[in-house]
Amino acid sequence: MFNKVQPCPVPIGYPAPLRAAGDVAALAFSLAEARDVDGATPDAEIAMLADKGLLLAPLPPSSGGNSLGTVAQTAPILRDVLRTIGGGPLSLGRLYEGHVNAARLVLRYGTGQQLNLLAQEAAKGRLSAVWNAQTGAGLQLDNGVLQGTKIYTSGSGIVRRPVLTAMRHDGLVMVMPDVGAACGDMDDWRPLGMRASLTGKMDFSGIPVADSEVIGAPGDYYRAPLFAGGAWRVLAVQQGALERLMMLYRRQLVDRGRCDDAVQRARFGEAAARLETARLWTARTALLAEDANIQAADIDALVNFARTEFEVAALAIIERIERGLGLSVMLRPNPIERIIRDLRTYLRQPFPDAALATAAGWALQDRPIHGAIGEY
Numbered sequence: 081m082f083n084k085v086q087p088c089p090v091p092i093g094y095p096a097p098l099r100a101a102g103d104v105a106a107l108a109f110s111l112a113e114a115r116d117v118d119g120a121t122p123d124a125e126i127a128m129l130a131d132k133g134l135l136l137a138p139l140p141p142s143s144g145g146n147s148l149g150t151v152a153q154t155a156p157i158l159r160d161v162l163r164t165i166g167g168g169p170l171s172l173g174r175l176y177e178g179h180v181n182a183a184r185l186v187l188r189y190g191t192g193q194q195l196n197l198l199a200q201e202a203a204k205g206r207l208s209a210v211w212n213a214q215t216g217a218g219l220q221l222d223n224g225v226l227q228g229t230k231i232y233t234s235g236s237g238i239v240r241r242p243v244l245t246a247m248r249h250d251g252l253v254m255v256m257p258d259v260g261a262a263c264g265d266m267d268d269w270r271p272l273g274m275r276a277s278l279t280g281k282m283d284f285s286g287i288p289v290a291d292s293e294v295i296g297a298p299g300d301y302y303r304a305p306l307f308a309g310g311a312w313r314v315l316a317v318q319q320g321a322l323e324r325l326m327m328l329y330r331r332q333l334v335d336r337g338r339c340d341d342a343v344q345r346a347r348f349g350e351a352a353a354r355l356e357t358a359r360l361w362t363a364r365t366a367l368l369a370e371d372a373n374i375q376a377a378d379i380d381a382l383v384n385f386a387r388t389e390f391e392v393a394a395l396a397i398i399e400r401i402e403r404g405l406g407l408s409v410m411l412r413p414n415p416i417e418r419i420i421r422d423l424r425t426y427l428r429q430p431f432p433d434a435a436l437a438t439a440a441g442w443a444l445q446d447r448p449i450h451g452a453i454g455e456y
């Protein structure tokens with residue numbers, strides 16, 4: 081019964097990456113229930129991402145890709161690719177978004193040789209990732225050797241050439257060593273949702289880093305606008321899950337014959353309006369963030385506001401669905417149960433308070449409100 085709602089078919093004539101994403105999402109959605117176990121690896125889905133050219137796509141043509149999402153013209157296509165994959169299961173969307181983030185950072189700060197390393201990994205069907213989160217002393221780079229650990233490393237065990245942040249004597253640097261087949265420790269990853277994202281803890285002590293594997297200069301990782309501004313891609317993935325939830329909400333309300341009830345209609349209407357709010361923020365930030373003519377501080381502020389508003393909208397939609405459909409959406413195998421668990425987990429993103437505070441500082445400047453970005 082619950083498999084009735086299939087992913088939105090992608091119309092013929094849409095760009096090839098979007099059709100490819102539609103195919104991946106269809107496979108991933110069909111496997112999502114089976115993947116909802118701790119430590120599951122979405123290997124068939126990743127193989128399809130590779131086969132369909134989506135691992136290479138974010139790289140520039142010089143490395144075999146087509147600059148998907150890294151220039152203003154292709155940002156809306158990447159937005160829809162992420163949204164489509166995110167509407168499969170969010171775990172796969174998270175893994176693919178991490179891969180795109182790595183490609184984006186290497187493209188901005190790295191060398192052609194480093195882009196080719198990512199291309200070689202993609203040709204072998206392997207994702208990259210960005211692993212920054214840590215506790216305590218985290219990860220150090222001393223005399224060309226890594227020492228320490230990272231937490232929340234999505235893709236543990238399947239990513240061989242991640243982008244890692246590590247503290248060197250002259251500041252925080254990004255490095256992209258071959259971490260081999262290190263599996264990571266999944267003991268702490270017993271999450272509410274996102275169980276198939278392989279988000280482990282990894283110890284990189286003893287792994288050597290060649291000078292050619294250091295990306296850019298110290299401080300580049302947090303430099304505006306890629307760190308804060310790049311969060312638009314996370315919103316695009318989450319948008320896919322929100323759209324999927326709304327389709328399932330509508331289907332289950334219709335199946336129960338409860339659409340004519342005035343209170344149910346009002347509640348559904350509120351959820352639909354918030355879905356549009358989330359979509360507008362995601363669409364606008366995708367356009368802004370990859371536009372080279374927009375100031376970095378303006379991009380950061382808008383994406384930070386978008387994160388705040390998106391979270392408000394997403395939590396409101398979840399609440400409407402739970403109230404509107406009741407206990408049934410808390411029972412497996414109703415897919416709404418799983419998607420809400422995944423989304424609640426994935427909504428936890430870095431520094432939410434600081435993101436809003438920084439954006440507020442931007443809006444407090446004495447100038448016309450939003451003057452810097454006009455009616456973009």
Ligand SMILES: Cc1cc2nc3c(=O)[nH]c(=O)nc-3n(C[C@H](O)[C@H](O)[C@H](O)COP(=O)(O)OP(=O)(O)OC[C@H]3O[C@@H](n4cnc5c(N)ncnc54)[C@H](O)[C@@H]3O)c2cc1C
Pocket residue numbers: 174178209210211212213231232233234235274277279425426427428429430431432433434
């Ligand atoms: C499914 C999933 C996959 C992930 N994969 C990756 C990955 O591949 N790579 C990676 O690097 N990270 C990854 N992360 C981690 C992610 O980037 C964030 O770091 C993490 O989700 C934030 O966790 P938290 O909510 O516990 O953060 P916290 O920072 O603990 O935030 C919790 C609350 O405390 C507030 N807060 C934070 N710092 C302070 C402070 N100093 N003083 C007062 N309040 C504070 C925050 O604003 C927030 O309200 C992943 C997360 C998820 C959910």
